[in-house]
Amino acid sequence: MTAIMSNFSPSYSEEPKLTYDRRVVAPQTILKVSSAPQKGKPDQIQQIPSVGENPDASAAQASYGDIPVIDFSRLADDADAVCKQLGDAAAQWGAFQVINHGIPLDTMQKIESQGMNFFRSPSDFKLAAGSVYFPLNAEYPNSLLQRVERVAFTPGPKWKFQAKDINSLEDTLSRIWPDGNPLLREEMRKYLRGSEALNVQIMQLLARYLDLGEDFFTQHFHRAQDTWPRFAVRWNFYPSHPNPSENPGAKGHTDPGTLTILMQDRVGGLRIRRDGRWYGVKPIEGALVVNMGDSLEAWTNGRLKSVIHEVQVNTKLDRLSMINFVSPEPSLPLSPPAQLMDEDHPRVYREPLTYENLMEKRAEDIVDDGGSKAVRILDHFKIRK
Numbered sequence: 117m118t119a120i121m122s123n124f125s126p127s128y129s130e131e132p133k134l135t136y137d138r139r140v141v142a143p144q145t146i147l148k149v150s151s152a153p154q155k156g157k158p159d160q161i162q163q164i165p166s167v168g169e170n171p172d173a174s175a176a177q178a179s180y181g182d183i184p185v186i187d188f189s190r191l192a193d194d195a196d197a198v199c200k201q202l203g204d205a206a207a208q209w210g211a212f213q214v215i216n217h218g219i220p221l222d223t224m225q226k227i228e229s230q231g232m233n234f235f236r237s238p239s240d241f242k243l244a245a246g247s248v249y250f251p252l253n254a255e256y257p258n259s260l261l262q263r264v265e266r267v268a269f270t271p272g273p274k275w276k277f278q279a280k281d282i283n284s285l286e287d288t289l290s291r292i293w294p295d296g297n298p299l300l301r302e303e304m305r306k307y308l309r310g311s312e313a314l315n316v317q318i319m320q321l322l323a324r325y326l327d328l329g330e331d332f333f334t335q336h337f338h339r340a341q342d343t344w345p346r347f348a349v350r351w352n353f354y355p356s357h358p359n360p361s362e363n364p365g366a367k368g369h370t371d372p373g374t375l376t377i378l379m380q381d382r383v384g385g386l387r388i389r390r391d392g393r394w395y396g397v398k399p400i401e402g403a404l405v406v407n408m409g410d411s412l413e414a415w416t417n418g419r420l421k422s423v424i425h426e427v428q429v430n431t432k433l434d435r436l437s438m439i440n441f442v443s444p445e446p447s448l449p450l451s452p453p454a455q456l457m458d459e460d461h462p463r464v465y466r467e468p469l470t471y472e473n474l475m476e477k478r479a480e481d482i483v484d485d486g487g488s489k490a491v492r493i494l495d496h497f498k499i500r501k
């Protein structure tokens with residue numbers, strides 16, 4: 117099997133060099149649901165054209181916005197400035213990129229090349245991996261992930277997983293490679309340790325930014341085994357397609373957890389939505405993209421923003437990303453602290469609200485609307501004035 121793998125080289129050096137254009141995409145109109153609520157649907161939920169409906173989908177491929185890039189090497193000298201930059205980004209964009217985060221570039225590159233090798237292997241080889249591998253449209257036809265092949269590391273596809281369901285890294289790797297791919301295992305371990313530490317650092321900085329005391333969020337980590345933080349780790353592979361506007365990769369959505377830490381390759385195609393516009397997330401070598409999720413927005417009473425994002429398929433290049441979804445313990449009440457609520461800032465979301473509630477709603481919604489619209493589950497829980 118290892119011999120088969122060595123025939124599939126990612127050969128990045130042969131790929132064309134991408135040039136970056138800082139133009140932003142023309143503003144999109146945010147469509148409101150008509151005043152008559154549709155059957156089985158909540159009213160007043162923002163519906164946003166997703167990739168397949170975007171007239172600007174192909175033009176946007178090379179348009180990158182000014183999404184903040186935070187240099188963690190400055191933490192030692194000027195933690196206050198980093199904290200402010202990071203907090204402002206989370207409050208205004210709901211996303212940022214981090215450089216100098218401590219995970220070696222070499223580790224990221226090795227993972228990327230092994231991931232590419234896997235997805236460019238013959239179908240038989242990939243299918244032999246069993247339940248950890250998802251071919252295109254494997255989950256269900258309405259999935260948000262339209263043109264994406266996946267490998268799920270930990271946990272499996274179910275969100276209501278229990279400790280016994282969690283595919284360990286070793287287990288997933290040995291389902292794919294008979295020898296468990298020791299090289300990749302070491303690099304993945306390094307990466308996961310690094311991103312776990314990064315998650316803690318970011319959550320502490322965000323708490324500090326909000327004057328909550330550094331441990332406001334992290335005090336809930338590791339309360340017991342199998343509680344927060346939960347990392348769902350996935351490789352997403354987006355095969356190229358000549359007509360991306362008809363073939364969205366991932367449709368517009370927010371993530372339900374607290375943070376998502378994402379490693380993308382140099383192809384691009386990830387876009388985030390801010391104030392009615394889509395902005396491409398510029399690939400930066402060695403950077404990690406961090407998105408805020410619905411749980412964090414609810415927990416901070418809307419001070420930090422859960423970001424809508426989507427992925428466009430590239431016309432020529434296959435794209436790979438590795439994603440760590442960090443989620444809170446499912447039944448933990450995401451109650452905003454008193455400091456974040458006053459007369460001018462009344463409670464935004466219904467209580468009680470938990471990650472479990474968000475996930476249940478998400479499962480219903482994706483099935484109900486056919487996945488054709490951007491999904492922002494948190495809006496279902498907004499307190500109407």
Ligand SMILES: O=C(O)CCC(=O)C(=O)O
Binds near residue numbers: 261352366380427
């Ligand atoms: O692959 C990416 O860049 C984003 C993927 C994503 O949004 C998701 O898997 O939910």
